[in-house]
Amino acid sequence: MRLRGLIPVFSGKKESKPSSIHQDYKDKARLKVSSSLIKSVGYDENNLLLDVEFTNKKINRYINVTKDTFDKMLKAPSIGFYFLQNIDNNYPTRLIRVKKTRMSIL
Numbered sequence: 001m002r003l004r005g006l007i008p009v010f011s012g013k014k015e016s017k018p019s020s021i022h023q024d025y026k027d028k029a030r031l032k033v034s035s036s037l038i039k040s041v042g043y044d045e046n047n048l049l050l051d052v053e054f055t056n057k058k059i060n061r062y063i064n065v066t067k068d069t070f071d072k073m074l075k076a077p078s079i080g081f082y083f084l085q086n087i088d089n090n091y092p093t094r095l096i097r098v099k100k101t102r103m104s105i106l
Contacts, residue, residue, distance in 0.1 A: 035078070036055065037079075038053070045067050050065040050091075059097045062091040062092070072086070
Protein backbone atom coordinates (compact mmCIF):
# COMPACT_ATOMS: atom_id res chain seq x y z
CA MET A 1 0.00 0.00 0.00
CA ARG A 2 1.24 3.48 -0.84
CA LEU A 3 0.13 5.24 2.36
CA ARG A 4 1.73 4.79 5.75
CA GLY A 5 -0.06 6.07 8.83
CA LEU A 6 -3.19 8.14 9.16
CA ILE A 7 -4.21 10.85 6.73
CA PRO A 8 -3.51 14.13 8.52
CA VAL A 9 -6.36 16.48 7.78
CA PHE A 10 -5.91 19.45 10.07
CA SER A 11 -8.82 20.90 11.97
CA GLY A 12 -9.40 24.08 13.90
CA LYS A 13 -10.55 27.60 13.23
CA LYS A 14 -9.95 29.11 9.84
CA GLU A 15 -7.31 31.78 10.17
CA SER A 16 -8.27 35.11 8.72
CA LYS A 17 -4.77 36.58 8.58
CA PRO A 18 -2.97 36.28 5.24
CA SER A 19 0.17 35.47 7.21
CA SER A 20 -1.33 32.07 8.08
CA ILE A 21 0.14 30.73 4.84
CA HIS A 22 3.56 31.30 6.40
CA GLN A 23 2.69 29.50 9.66
CA ASP A 24 5.57 27.60 11.21
CA TYR A 25 5.78 24.20 9.57
CA LYS A 26 6.65 22.34 12.77
CA ASP A 27 3.03 22.14 13.94
CA LYS A 28 1.78 20.42 10.78
CA ALA A 29 1.57 16.64 10.76
CA ARG A 30 2.43 14.93 7.48
CA LEU A 31 1.55 11.60 5.93
CA LYS A 32 4.43 9.59 4.51
CA VAL A 33 3.75 8.42 0.97
CA SER A 34 5.44 6.04 -1.43
CA SER A 35 6.79 8.16 -4.27
CA SER A 36 10.15 8.80 -5.89
CA LEU A 37 9.34 12.55 -5.90
CA ILE A 38 7.38 13.16 -2.68
CA LYS A 39 8.33 11.98 0.80
CA SER A 40 5.25 13.21 2.72
CA VAL A 41 2.15 15.41 2.48
CA GLY A 42 -0.06 17.29 4.90
CA TYR A 43 -3.35 19.04 4.30
CA ASP A 44 -5.12 21.81 6.21
CA GLU A 45 -8.75 21.54 5.16
CA ASN A 46 -9.87 24.75 6.90
CA ASN A 47 -7.25 26.92 5.20
CA LEU A 48 -6.95 24.89 1.96
CA LEU A 49 -3.19 24.44 2.40
CA LEU A 50 -1.25 21.49 1.05
CA ASP A 51 2.26 20.96 2.39
CA VAL A 52 4.53 18.74 0.31
CA GLU A 53 7.89 17.44 1.48
CA PHE A 54 9.95 16.31 -1.47
CA THR A 55 12.55 13.55 -1.43
CA ASN A 56 15.22 16.27 -1.86
CA LYS A 57 14.21 17.63 1.62
CA LYS A 58 12.51 20.79 0.29
CA ILE A 59 9.04 21.56 1.70
CA ASN A 60 6.55 23.67 -0.27
CA ARG A 61 3.12 24.94 0.74
CA TYR A 62 0.45 25.09 -1.99
CA ILE A 63 -2.39 27.54 -1.38
CA ASN A 64 -6.13 27.13 -2.15
CA VAL A 65 -5.89 23.38 -2.86
CA THR A 66 -9.31 21.78 -2.45
CA LYS A 67 -9.91 18.67 -0.34
CA ASP A 68 -11.09 16.91 -3.50
CA THR A 69 -7.75 17.59 -5.21
CA PHE A 70 -5.85 16.35 -2.14
CA ASP A 71 -7.97 13.17 -2.00
CA LYS A 72 -7.49 12.51 -5.73
CA MET A 73 -3.73 12.86 -5.31
CA LEU A 74 -3.69 10.27 -2.53
CA LYS A 75 -5.79 7.85 -4.59
CA ALA A 76 -3.85 8.31 -7.83
CA PRO A 77 -1.81 5.37 -9.18
CA SER A 78 1.21 7.71 -9.05
CA ILE A 79 1.16 10.45 -6.43
CA GLY A 80 4.14 12.19 -8.02
CA PHE A 81 2.64 12.17 -11.52
CA TYR A 82 -0.71 13.46 -10.25
CA PHE A 83 1.09 16.19 -8.32
CA LEU A 84 3.09 17.31 -11.37
CA GLN A 85 0.06 17.29 -13.68
CA ASN A 86 -2.54 18.84 -11.36
CA ILE A 87 -0.92 20.76 -8.50
CA ASP A 88 2.61 21.92 -9.25
CA ASN A 89 2.56 25.21 -11.21
CA ASN A 90 -1.26 25.38 -10.85
CA TYR A 91 -1.47 26.83 -7.32
CA PRO A 92 0.31 29.67 -5.53
CA THR A 93 3.33 28.24 -3.73
CA ARG A 94 5.52 29.23 -0.78
CA LEU A 95 8.81 27.61 0.16
CA ILE A 96 8.42 26.51 3.76
CA ARG A 97 11.79 24.97 4.45
CA VAL A 98 14.83 23.36 2.98
CA LYS A 99 16.10 20.76 5.41
CA LYS A 100 19.79 20.94 6.04
CA THR A 101 21.76 17.84 5.25
CA ARG A 102 25.21 16.93 6.40
CA MET A 103 27.78 17.10 3.65
CA SER A 104 31.42 16.19 3.70
CA ILE A 105 33.74 18.87 2.43
CA LEU A 106 36.91 17.45 0.97
